[in-house]
Amino acid sequence: MxxxxxxxxxxxxxxxxxxxxxxxxxxxxxxxxxxxxxxxxxxxxxxxxxxxxxxxxxxxxxxxxxxxxxxxxxxxxxxxxxxxxxxxxxxxxxxxxxxxxxxxxxxxxxxxxxxxxxxxxxxxxxxxxxxxxxxxxxxxxxxxxxxxxxxxxxxxxxxxxxxxxxAGVWQNLSILKEYANRGAAFWAEARTHVALAFGSLAVATVIGVPVGILCYRRSSVRAALLPVLNMVQTIPSIALFGLLIAPLAWLAANVPGASAVGISGIGTAPAMIALFAYSLLPIVSNTVIGLDGVDASVKDAARGMGMTDNQVLFGVELPLAFPVILTGIRIVLVQNIGLATIAALIGGGGFGVFVFQGIGQTAMDLVLLGAVPTVALAFVAAVVLDALVELVSPKRVPSA
Amino acid sequence: MTPGAIVRLAILILLLAFLLAPQSFAPVFAPLTRFGAPPIYNQGSLLDITLSHLWITFLATLASTIVAVGLSILVTRPFGKEFLSLSRSLANVGQTFPPVAVLALAVPVLGFGTEPTLIALFLYGLLPIFENALTGLTNVPRDVDEAARGMGMTGWQRLVGVELPLALPVILSGIRVAAVISLATATIGSTVAARTLGEVIIAGLTTSNTAFVLQGGLIVGILAVLLSDALSALERLLARRAGLTRRAEA
Structure with a gap:
């Protein structure tokens, strides 16, 4: 073949x-x-x-x-x-x-x-x-x-x-010796990294898709919200992490119970919030683009069959827009797996811990121990989600 | 002037005022410090650090633009056609690499300092510019291309007179993405001893001085937003000039 x-x-x-x-x-x-x-x-x-x-x-x-x-x-x-x-x-x-x-x-x-x-x-x-x-x-x-x-x-x-x-082929290789010294920490940071990347994605999807639907239906919301999300997206991650520290520290100090539920200036909370903020734009805007792209004649046909607005939305528009929304999710996931590395700088954990520890100790094998799994995770996420997007997309005539 | 432009101008003036006379803003940041810590970054001039940060971003983006546009021209010519689909998918796959990882991996090869940051920013910046330049150069409308051929333009004349001008807004959009990523990654570059605004944020984090974190974060954040806005405005201007908006409306 x-x-x-x-x-x-x-x-x-x-x-x-x-x-x-x-x-x-x-x-x-x-x-x-x-x-x-x-x-x-x-x-x-x-x-x-x-x-x-x-x-x-x-x-x-x-x-x-x-x-x-x-x-x-x-x-x-x-x-x-x-x-x-x-x-x-x-x-x-x-x-x-x-x-x-x-x-x-x-x-x-x-x-x-x-x-x-x-x-x-x-x-x-x-x-x-x-x-x-x-x-x-x-x-x-x-x-x-x-x-x-x-x-x-x-x-x-x-x-x-x-x-x-x-099989232990690489057991004498430096990166695995670094791993051998901190096996437990490696898996703990791996869990944190995955939780940061996927957790922020999940929250952003649950909130972003309804917000996207709202933007699609009301152009005033779209005009007000999308530029703000766009601006958030351009703020460098470490700056956004840093900017969240002050308000969260204030919350922790002044709102009773806030620190008990894990809100504090440094750590996982600002990292999670920042990653969530970065995730919103691709999901909201792809939801809007996906819904906009649904053929008007299809919507008319659905209404002509006597479907209500909500039936059209859930039965016709969202299923047709799904590949585009999934593309937004792909962008967010790959982006967040990379950005979660920075969380280590504000005590948020993740593979970045090894990267920045390694840089600090000029121990490059330790840098690799953090960087290689991050790159592998991002790569796997991209390949799998690209394949999923293609699977759910309507079949097209292959172009040259 | 639109309200948006007035707000941006006001923020730019405020930023310049802060960079030129940071101490006059000390009362604003003082409530954020504890135990009499300095409210304004005191381990170097904020203006110098900001200029160094912008200079690194500019150099890296300029180098990426030259190389990426050059490569995209090569692979869209007849003799480079063989590389077109491979290079397209490489640019796509390469962007799944987190910029921080590129920076971290540059250190073992190049050591500490500004050089690894510059090289990492340059390498990463290639991808979005290359991808957009490919899109721009391969999407020249067929009728325009045929008209140019019919006028007897040579390959070189078509490239310089038709293809590049039409692709320019799309290329610029890639440059904007690269510049914003470079500005952000340069901030992380201070962990490998590049002189950028990240050192203000990290100094604040290591000494629990929220005032440092906030001023570093604000300067970088404002620079990024203003840079992105300015390049978007330029993009729209060029797109109008290239007549692409009219084409889209037709």
Missing amino acids: AQLLSSPSDLQAARVPRLDKLGIIIAVLVLAAVFFLPFVISRPNRIVAGMALPISGALPALQAIVLYGLIALGSVIGLLRVPSLWRLASSFVVVLSLCLFLGGAANFLTPEGNTVARVSPGAGFWVLVFAFALIAADALVRLRLGPLARIGVLLLVAAAIAAMLW
Whole structure:
């Protein structure tokens, strides 16, 4: 199937052996990464400067040769105009082996029983992963996978990562040593992070959709409210968190019972309120846009059938506007997962705790422990919700 | 002048007055301090910090604009067509990266200071501008494009004389998004030792001085809103000039 879909360019390639343009860029990147950038950084402890090692210095000779060979093979397949599915499979295998050999390098370089030595991925590793992920992304774009297939690919990648974590492939890698030191804190902050991002989204959806319906029906409300929400959206997160501290501290000090229910100047309360405020605009405005976009003839037909205003709203308008509202929810979720990181600065918890602690201690592995799950969470949320939006959207003729 | 414009002008004047003579506002902030803490930020001139913050935002946004518009032109020409769909989805996926994460990940590579902040802001700013420039350059109405070809314009003439002017309002909208994100992320940049208004807020947080937090937050918030409004106004002006509003109404 895939071969058939990408056939025009492949047929051309069979007659005229031209190289893939993206493949040429990738090959240059790979050469630079292999020869000029360190594969891993090895350090006697977590904060001192480290030693940069290429693949040949980071692995036993035989393993290094195998990895060089796999990288070379992957680059050649990237250069040739072979069917997208082949390119996807080969780049997936190369990324997987890079990950496995990274763990191998950490095991090889860490002396037996030494708990202070740190081996972290170097720039060369990241560039190589990026280069082959780019080939995979290109192949995925060309394959034009449907929403369910994309979620399937995501599950496959997640399963591969989970399996490697479970098997302890990376146990000697610096980021997992940071995790080993604070496993309980990691999951507590993870729960806070998810609660902040999803909790503010849930409240904003429950309030935002009715407000959006009100804006849709009364243009005076729309004209008054949307500019205000738009302005809130432009205020930088840390400034908004900060601006909420003073009024909330005042509330906690002056309203009896306020501090008992968890309202205080710093902590989760201002973070939650700020994230909620940021979430309102995309949800309200997408509700309005979605309802506006419902075909007038459909509404007329529904009224002609004798439906009341509320029946039209719940039976016709909201279902038709749902994909657009869901797009608003996607924007909010991805945005809030990122913004929740900042909550750590005002004592609100979340993965940001590790990011800012790490920056404070110049311990970059700790920064990664906070940043990598945040990025992964945002990425997964985006892929899943994009797929959902596509699933609930009415089928269109695919455009070129 | 509309009431909105008068309010904005008044806020701008108030902001300038505060930056030029912060001490005269001390009585306003004094009730927020405790134990005789200073009501006005005293570890550097607020004006200097604000200018440094704006300068970092400006440099990063300018660099992102040049590179992103250049790249978008490349991938919309015939020889770059192969990269069009990939780069479109990369720009889309890249924006799921939280700006803070980009900043945090720049530190291991570049160390502390203004440079990692600048690079992180530059990298992140590329995405919205690139995405909007692609939209603008690929959505030139077919009849306009055909008319330009019919007049015998070369590819370069069409780009400079037709495609870019028509895409300009959309590109500017991307620049606005990038500039607002840069201004916000630059604030976080003070945690990696960039000289920005974040240091006022963070100094207030670490010493429990709400006055510092409030003045830092107010300056950044007002700057962001004014910047976004000014760029939106410019966008509308350019859109009118490009005749896009009339087209939309027709």
